[in-house]
Amino acid sequence: MTGVPARPRGYxxxxxxxxxxxxxxxxxxxxxxLSSVFVAWFVLFLLLLVYAVAGGAERYQSFLDxxxxxxxxxxxxxxxxxVCLHVVTWFNLTPQAMPVRVxxxxxxxxxxxxxxxxxxxxxxxFVAWLVVG
Amino acid sequence: MxxxxxxxxxxxQHDVDDEPWxxxxxxxxxxxxxVLDGLNHIKDRLDGTLSYRWSCRMGICGSCGMMVNGEPQxxxxxxxxxxxxxxxxxxxxxxxxxxxxxxVDIGDFMEKLPRVSPWIVREEEQxxxxxxxxxxxxxxxxxxxxxxxxxxMLCYSACPVxxxxxxxxxxxxxxxAQRYNLDSRDEGAAERLxxxxxxxxxxxxxxxxxxxxxCPKDVDPAGAIQRYKLSAAIETAKSYLLxxxxx
Amino acid sequence: MPKRQVEPFxxxxxxxxxxxxxxxxxxxxxxxxxxxxxxxxxxxxxxELLDLLSHPVSRIVLLxxxxxxxxxxxxxxxxxxxxxxxLKAMTGVIGAACYGxxxxxxxxxxxxxxxxx
Numbered sequence: 001m002t003g004v005p006a007r008p009r010g011y012x013x014x015x016x017x018x019x020x021x022x023x024x025x026x027x028x029x030x031x032x033x034l035s036s037v038f039v040a041w042f043v044l045f046l047l048l049l050v051y052a053v054a055g056g057a058e059r060y061q062s063f064l065d066x067x068x069x070x071x072x073x074x075x076x077x078x079x080x081x082x083v084c085l086h087v088v089t090w091f092n093l094t095p096q097a098m099p100v101r102v103x104x105x106x107x108x109x110x111x112x113x114x115x116x117x118x119x120x121x122x123x124x125x126f127v128a129w130l131v132v133g
Numbered sequence: 134m135x136x137x138x139x140x141x142x143x144x145x146q147h148d149v150d151d152e153p154w155x156x157x158x159x160x161x162x163x164x165x166x167x168v169l170d171g172l173n174h175i176k177d178r179l180d181g182t183l184s185y186r187w188s189c190r191m192g193i194c195g196s197c198g199m200m201v202n203g204e205p206q207x208x209x210x211x212x213x214x215x216x217x218x219x220x221x222x223x224x225x226x227x228x229x230x231x232x233x234x235x236x237v238d239i240g241d242f243m244e245k246l247p248r249v250s251p252w253i254v255r256e257e258e259q260x261x262x263x264x265x266x267x268x269x270x271x272x273x274x275x276x277x278x279x280x281x282x283x284x285x286m287l288c289y290s291a292c293p294v295x296x297x298x299x300x301x302x303x304x305x306x307x308x309x310a311q312r313y314n315l316d317s318r319d320e321g322a323a324e325r326l327x328x329x330x331x332x333x334x335x336x337x338x339x340x341x342x343x344x345x346x347x348c349p350k351d352v353d354p355a356g357a358i359q360r361y362k363l364s365a366a367i368e369t370a371k372s373y374l375l376x377x378x379x380x
Numbered sequence: 381m382p383k384r385q386v387e388p389f390x391x392x393x394x395x396x397x398x399x400x401x402x403x404x405x406x407x408x409x410x411x412x413x414x415x416x417x418x419x420x421x422x423x424x425x426x427x428e429l430l431d432l433l434s435h436p437v438s439r440i441v442l443l444x445x446x447x448x449x450x451x452x453x454x455x456x457x458x459x460x461x462x463x464x465x466x467l468k469a470m471t472g473v474i475g476a477a478c479y480g481x482x483x484x485x486x487x488x489x490x491x492x493x494x495x496x497x
Contacts, residue, residue: 010230010238015296029341036456039401054497057426068417076413087402097359124407336387339459366388
């Protein structure tokens with residue numbers, strides 16, 4: 001056979017820029033990945049708190065006032081929702097990514113996920129006890 | 134005539150069509166018919182020019198994978214009744230170049246697969262006189278799940294990372310690498326790591342998890358990739374901490 | 381021996397940060413972001429909170445949470461931009477920007493928690 005084929009042999013569809021809108025599971029995936037932005041926002045918020053507390057009672061009060069601004073409260077509510085999405089997806093995927101063995105036997109997924117939630121409950125209770133007193 | 138259902142089938146001929154188009158066929162809706170039976174009916178009775186791949190029609194050969202209503206499926210396992218009243222959209226597997234109608238070019242995968250040495254690698258073959266390599270049921274259990282792969286390409290079709298970046302080694306190849314890594318008889322883990330530690334290897338995966346959802350054989354490529362990431366990261370960390378050590 | 385690469389370490393830090401974020405962020409964000417501002421629970425007084433934050437263990441734990449959570453963010457957001465917006469050609473720029481933010485944030489966190497406080 002000689003000559004160059006008139007057209008490319010296969011038709012390749014260009015992936016759409018909106019591929020993550022095409023399927024519910026893809027959209028959930030992108031939302032899960034975007035939770036990282038709100039994790040970063042939390043770090044910023046925490047550092048602002050540390051800065052305010054270190055700066056004295058007055059600056060701490062003004063931090064509390066600005067945290068009570070409806071826009072900030074709204075942002076933090078959205079951030080908390082995304083962080084919860086992160087927690088649920090992260091814990092659910094752990095047994096798949098990291099099989100745990102005890103004495104040669106594979107630990108059931110439910111036990112791994114359950115102990116992660118238990119750890120979350122313990123850490124949360126301890127943090128709340130420290131902060132609220 | 135019995136009740137019927139419409140198949141919206143993608144047609145494409147590279148020397149005639151600029152891009153794929155859709156042709157509708159009405160086929161009988163029968164309780165025990167799968168989409169593949171519908172395509173065979175079209176080919177035999179309605180339109181002999183339709184092209185598609187199939188062989189075993191029992192979920193073993195892995196050649197009849199297509200997009201059915203936008204989801205990668207083995208058409209021999211997709212019952213018409215589950216999609217009634219239709220219409221059912223039948224398209225070639227996503228993320229691969231279309232050669233003709235429902236046939237895609239999987240040459241890319243065929244080129245990538247041998248890169249991960251999907252066979253048992255031994256530094257030294259033990260002589261036949263020593264007998265077979267023995268394995269306990271627990272050792273078999275380690276990799277058995279990953280050995281069920283039939284190379285049907287549904288996972289590649291479900292993977293958005295592969296769709297965006299065809300250089301990505303992809304789910305099945307990594308799961309097959311893991312199948313041999315976890316085999317107690319194999320000694321090729323370091324060799325495979327060289328290939329898969331490349332940026333287009335393991336690290337391109339962002340754990341969408343759709344490969345595992347799509348897999349008709351419960352191979353769980355997503356889990357295999359994550360497990361491999363962990364061991365690859367540990368191996369790399371070791372190579373820094375123990376620079377003299379040859380792996 | 382595997383070629384020397386940073387990606388495995390970026391991934392390990394991402395994973396560690398994911399665990400830290402999952403364990404520590406929900407309660408802290410709930411308290412300081414919603415419960416105190418909305419008056420559901422009364423906020424701790426300034427001396428109490430200063431006392432708590434100044435404790436060496438609090439400083440170390442918070443610094444660890446901040447640094448790892450930022451590295452978690454950098455890794456995940458980099459791939460989100462890379463795949464979500466198909467910016468493969470800009471991998472280098474995206475990586476530098478994301479990890480640049482994480483490093484700046486970490487330096488700020490270290491300064492605030494170790495020296496300034």
